[in-house]
Amino acid sequence: MSIKSKNILLGHGSGGKLTNDLINDIFIKKLSNKILSTLEDSAVIKNNKTRIAMTTDSYVVDPIFFPGGDIGRLCVCGTVNDISVSGATICGISLAVIIEEGLDISILERIVESIKKTSKEAGVGIVTGDTKVVEKGKVDKIFINTAGVGFFDKDVDFSYKNVKKGDVIIINGEVGSHGLAVLNERNNLGLCGDIKSDAAPLNGLISSIREIKGIRCMKDLTRGGLLTAINEISEFAGVGAVIDEKNVPVSRSVSSASDVLGLDPFYIANEGKIVVVVDRKKADEVLSTMRRHKYGKKASVIGSFTSDKAVMIRTSIGSTRLAPMASGEQLPRIC
């Protein structure tokens, strides 16, 4: 058992190595089945004629409103993106809220208004819901869970296991802004520059490329950031990766703020970023198609998978260094 602590630590929710240990040592160990054990962003369920995708996420972000978004926008985008990276078309979202007694109803209304706007942008309906209220002090304002389902209506088969050495890694834009925007707001850090959450529903961007042959898989970058996601794919596919530091888009304000805070933007959470892994021969087609979409304008090739077992960074001065999965807790409650 790799869990050393007898108690749950904040790091068990970080999305990094401690989370993986907890999931493997408790949830997978007891609940293992063929679908759950794939551990991809969405589960794929089949009956004799149909394949559907299913995903779930809880949102405990603090504060609930922050530059570029709020818990309502987040809870729609996260679920839309998890379903979409599987290649399925999202067809319904469930919305379950747990509210603290005494919450100002106008706050709930603002959140639901944001859910409305975001689900309209994504073109998907909230199809079912649940409302619970608990005594004051037993939950922090409001927590939201959304689950999503989608139909596989296109001929696609994305899986981390499809990834081979030589495959190219493309990202749709700049990393690190979501986590910093939440941190800045929560701790009144007063970071300058335009640091806003990138929370966005990416189903439109994804559907513009998903039928290009040669795409192996996609993954959205949330807790743990870019490098945790690359490590997860590497681990499943049994390959290594090299990421070219200078090719990863990072805005100037995120870059300076990260320097000041001693954070690495490659490990900071995003809510509107995906990586697409594609056969080298098709990389140009994917890249140019992505750049035509508003959420893909800064799409870039950032690296490739290799026959090594490790994930490496090629730094801007040409040296390489190891880039393992984040191990503990970096920024809590950012989604």
Place this chain on the structure above:
Amino acid sequence: MSIKSKNILLGHGSGGKLTNDLINDIFIKKLSNKILSTLEDSAVIKNNKTRIAMTTDSYVVDPIFFPGGDIGRLCVCGTVNDISVSGATICGISLAVIIEEGLDISILERIVESIKKTSKEAGVGIVTGDTKVVEKGKVDKIFINTAGVGFFDKDVDFSYKNVKKGDVIIINGEVGSHGLAVLNERNNLGLCGDIKSDAAPLNGLISSIREIKGIRCMKDLTRGGLLTAINEISEFAGVGAVIDEKNVPVSRSVSSASDVLGLDPFYIANEGKIVVVVDRKKADEVLSTMRRHKYGKKASVIGSFTSDKAVMIRTSIGSTRLAPMASGEQLPRIC
């Protein structure tokens, strides 16, 4: 707007009238669509060849372990039952946990063990999940959300709107034990007798009857109890109902405990009870089939729908009285 308060009250989570007002005035008003607005236990989503059912529920029960069950058993049963009463066959459950920093990992293990056992009993897998951890004091121990999806693989079409006057109401057993078991444990009431939660996955019972022609709809009885459920069906179908008090199964211990506490068992939560609404001509067949199943041994005909608009109780002495939806908050955090 029927919400009078500016702040969220515990009663907004009761499952009764205040919950309905909140759902209608905020969620339905802003998020309305054809599927959400049916407000049945499961949403029905279609693509060109397949219909699927989707549902969600959060579990905030306090305490997390109680006689007859725990939050783990509850979170599987609730979702299995919501999907099953729609007529669909459950094919996957998502599991999202929000854990308080510092929780003893052995407690999490007990809960996951219970989820394993219950999902095995129900014959359904946990297919995807999410784990969040929040700072000590920001959530009460552990909250769980499960969502479920099911395929409509049988030729059934259940909806509250199918209900007509004259249709018979059948229940699968005794009411009120779940809410009392939780209350007893939480408040150390020391109630005597065998008061245990009835939490049970009813998909087996339901699949034994669901292809009998003449079934209009089914509904599981959770927060708000039997009478809140009957009121909801009545409201949707535009009919009234009469429930025969003496025919509703209530155990002696629940009956005495309710008397002592001044609670009405017909409004107390259940987690292993359903009502089945059926054409009078088919009532005997449904009843005898249910009684052959371990979760239907005490199945009884408890009343019927009428051309009135109101839900009424025919008391054991022959008089009738109104039985409206529970209005405020009766027992908080029982599921």
